Amino acid sequence: MPIDFHTHILPGIDDGSRNVEMSLRMLAAQREQQVDEIVATPHFYAQKDSVEEFLLRRQRSYEKLKTAMEENGFDQKLYLAAGVGIFVFVFILILAGIKGCGNYRHAKKAASDNVISMKATQDSASDSADTKEAENTVTMSAPVTLTLSVVGDCTLGTDETFDYSTSLNAYYENNGAAYFLQNVKSIFAADDLTIANFEGTLTESDAREDKTFAFKGPAEFTSILTSGSVEAVTTANNHSHDYGDQGYEDTIAALDAAGIVNFGYDKTAVMDVKGVKVGLVGIYELKDHLEREQQLKDNIAKVKAEGAQLIVVIFHWGNEKETCPDSNQTTLGRLAIDEGADLVCGHHPHVLQGIETYKGKNIVYSLGNFCFGGNSSPSDMDTMIYQQTFTIDQNGVKTDNVTNIIPCSISSAAYEGYNNYQPTPEEGDEADRILSKINERTAEISTAEGTTFTAETNSADDSKSTDTVADDSSEDENTAE
Numbered sequence: 001m002p003i004d005f006h007t008h009i010l011p012g013i014d015d016g017s018r019n020v021e022m023s024l025r026m027l028a029a030q031r032e033q034q035v036d037e038i039v040a041t042p043h044f045y046a047q048k049d050s051v052e053e054f055l056l057r058r059q060r061s062y063e064k065l066k067t068a069m070e071e072n073g074f075d076q077k078l079y080l081a082a083g084v085g086i087f088v089f090v091f092i093l094i095l096a097g098i099k100g101c102g103n104y105r106h107a108k109k110a111a112s113d114n115v116i117s118m119k120a121t122q123d124s125a126s127d128s129a130d131t132k133e134a135e136n137t138v139t140m141s142a143p144v145t146l147t148l149s150v151v152g153d154c155t156l157g158t159d160e161t162f163d164y165s166t167s168l169n170a171y172y173e174n175n176g177a178a179y180f181l182q183n184v185k186s187i188f189a190a191d192d193l194t195i196a197n198f199e200g201t202l203t204e205s206d207a208r209e210d211k212t213f214a215f216k217g218p219a220e221f222t223s224i225l226t227s228g229s230v231e232a233v234t235t236a237n238n239h240s241h242d243y244g245d246q247g248y249e250d251t252i253a254a255l256d257a258a259g260i261v262n263f264g265y266d267k268t269a270v271m272d273v274k275g276v277k278v279g280l281v282g283i284y285e286l287k288d289h290l291e292r293e294q295q296l297k298d299n300i301a302k303v304k305a306e307g308a309q310l311i312v313v314i315f316h317w318g319n320e321k322e323t324c325p326d327s328n329q330t331t332l333g334r335l336a337i338d339e340g341a342d343l344v345c346g347h348h349p350h351v352l353q354g355i356e357t358y359k360g361k362n363i364v365y366s367l368g369n370f371c372f373g374g375n376s377s378p379s380d381m382d383t384m385i386y387q388q389t390f391t392i393d394q395n396g397v398k399t400d401n402v403t404n405i406i407p408c409s410i411s412s413a414a415y416e417g418y419n420n421y422q423p424t425p426e427e428g429d430e431a432d433r434i435l436s437k438i439n440e441r442t443a444e445i446s447t448a449e450g451t452t453f454t455a456e457t458n459s460a461d462d463s464k465s466t467d468t469v470a471d472d473s474s475e476d477e478n479t480a481e
Contacts (some may be wrong), residue, residue: 003037004030009078010061011259013042018259019226020068023386027074028453036159039097057257083403117467124458143393144276145147146342147191150386151423152347152367155239156180156224157200157217160208160318168373168421169217172224177399180371181228183412187385188229193273194310195280196370198233198262198349205243214242215374219250220299222258224371232271236264237316237348264314268299270306276392279308285317286348293335300339309392322349324444325365333363334448342397343388351380352434354442355453360399362388362453365445369410370423381414382407382434383423404454407434431457442450
């Protein structure tokens with residue numbers, strides 16, 4: 001009776017299955033390999049969970065998968081183990097001839113059809129310095145290209161004072177999770193990593209903060225992201241604590257359970273994407289402005305120490321409705337690149353801002369809204385998907401700067417004047433209009449190097465480097481507020 005003794009099949013626990021659907025596909029693949037018994041041994045990271053929290057998450061995930069197995073007619077036996085030492089593992093393999101990780105790898109490969117292979121890199125608190133150094137040493141036999149998509153505010157919930165009938169929550173009840181990102185899913189599925197700003201909470205708490213708008217939805221709203229092929233989110237923004245610390249903790253737990261990599265504040269992430277370590281840093285600038293400089297430096301240094309080869313920094317910054325970045329944005333954005341970031345993106349203004357090329361790297365000052373439950377009829381529904389393709393070799397990130405701007409509306413009903421929470425790529429004259437808007441706002445930025453960025457859409461078959469053109473603009477920092 002073949003047994004998979006060391007499997008990461010529990011959904012949303014560690015670097016294995018991202019959700020129940022993926023676990024079921026893994027089970028199906030293992031059944032094809034005649035694996036009858038499976039021992040779940042998820043990793044425990046002391047810096048992420050307490051023992052009690054880990055055991056509770058593990059038990060919930062196990063029960064969820066067992067229920068799904070029964071509902072879908074899987075008759076394999078699933079056992080729960082806390083983690084097994086390598087010597088015990090090898091000893092059992094020798095004695096019993098158990099099929100171990102080989103079957104797991106085969107099963108996971110089969111289960112990951114159309115799912116991007118990645119994991120959050122997290123080191124155990126007990127790891128030695130030598131072990132960490134060995135783990136973070138990267139050997140590349142050939143250059144690797146990675147395409148990243150970054151989008152703005154995804155507010156997956158509503159304010160309790162809003163008309164419920166027109167809220168995002170009501171649309172979820174009526175249309176299901178897949179509805180929201182169905183018009184952009186093909187774009188996100190084709191890239192290597194999609195990053196969004198998760199702005200709001202996933203909680204049942206009633207401890208609403210005393211503020212004008214406070215957003216929340218149930219934990220199951222994570223399925224909006226997973227069904228749309230969004231793999232990572234930043235939670236560093238001014239709505240992540242709308243329901244206090246409890247609301248924030250509930251949100252993180254929901255994202256973790258869904259297998260969505262999350263980062264922000266002092267929490268960073270390093271993901272393995274196609275064999276390249278991608279470091280993710282999220283900074284909330286709105287209260288402390290330039291006082292965030294040290295946090296920025298520390299967090300970039302942290303992901304570097306964890307072996308990041310490509311670093312993306314996401315800021316929540318700026319002023320609402322302002323179309324030009326202020327001096328805090330330009331200072332912090334350039335500092336991020338000075339410290340080692342390869343791409344900087346931002347949001348909060350709720351409108352598109354321009355893009356600066358600084359030292360050959362791009363600062364996308366505001367991505368605007370995206371899947372935005374914060375307003376059923378906003379005055380500006382223009383947005384974009386910012387894409388950049390990086391080439392990484394043994395010497396680091398190449399300076400080819402291949403970008404693709406995909407103009408979008410936050411609503412497929414934008415022409416009718418309301419937000420149906422379904423971001424949709426624009427075409428023809430509307431696409432040209434949005435690109436022109438981005439370029440006009442780019443021209444307003446007083447760049448540090450006298451260079452400008454030209455926003456354009458490149459076809460999937462004809463991507464090309466964005467031209468960087470010298471101009472006569474001032475080298476002083478932009479001070480527009």
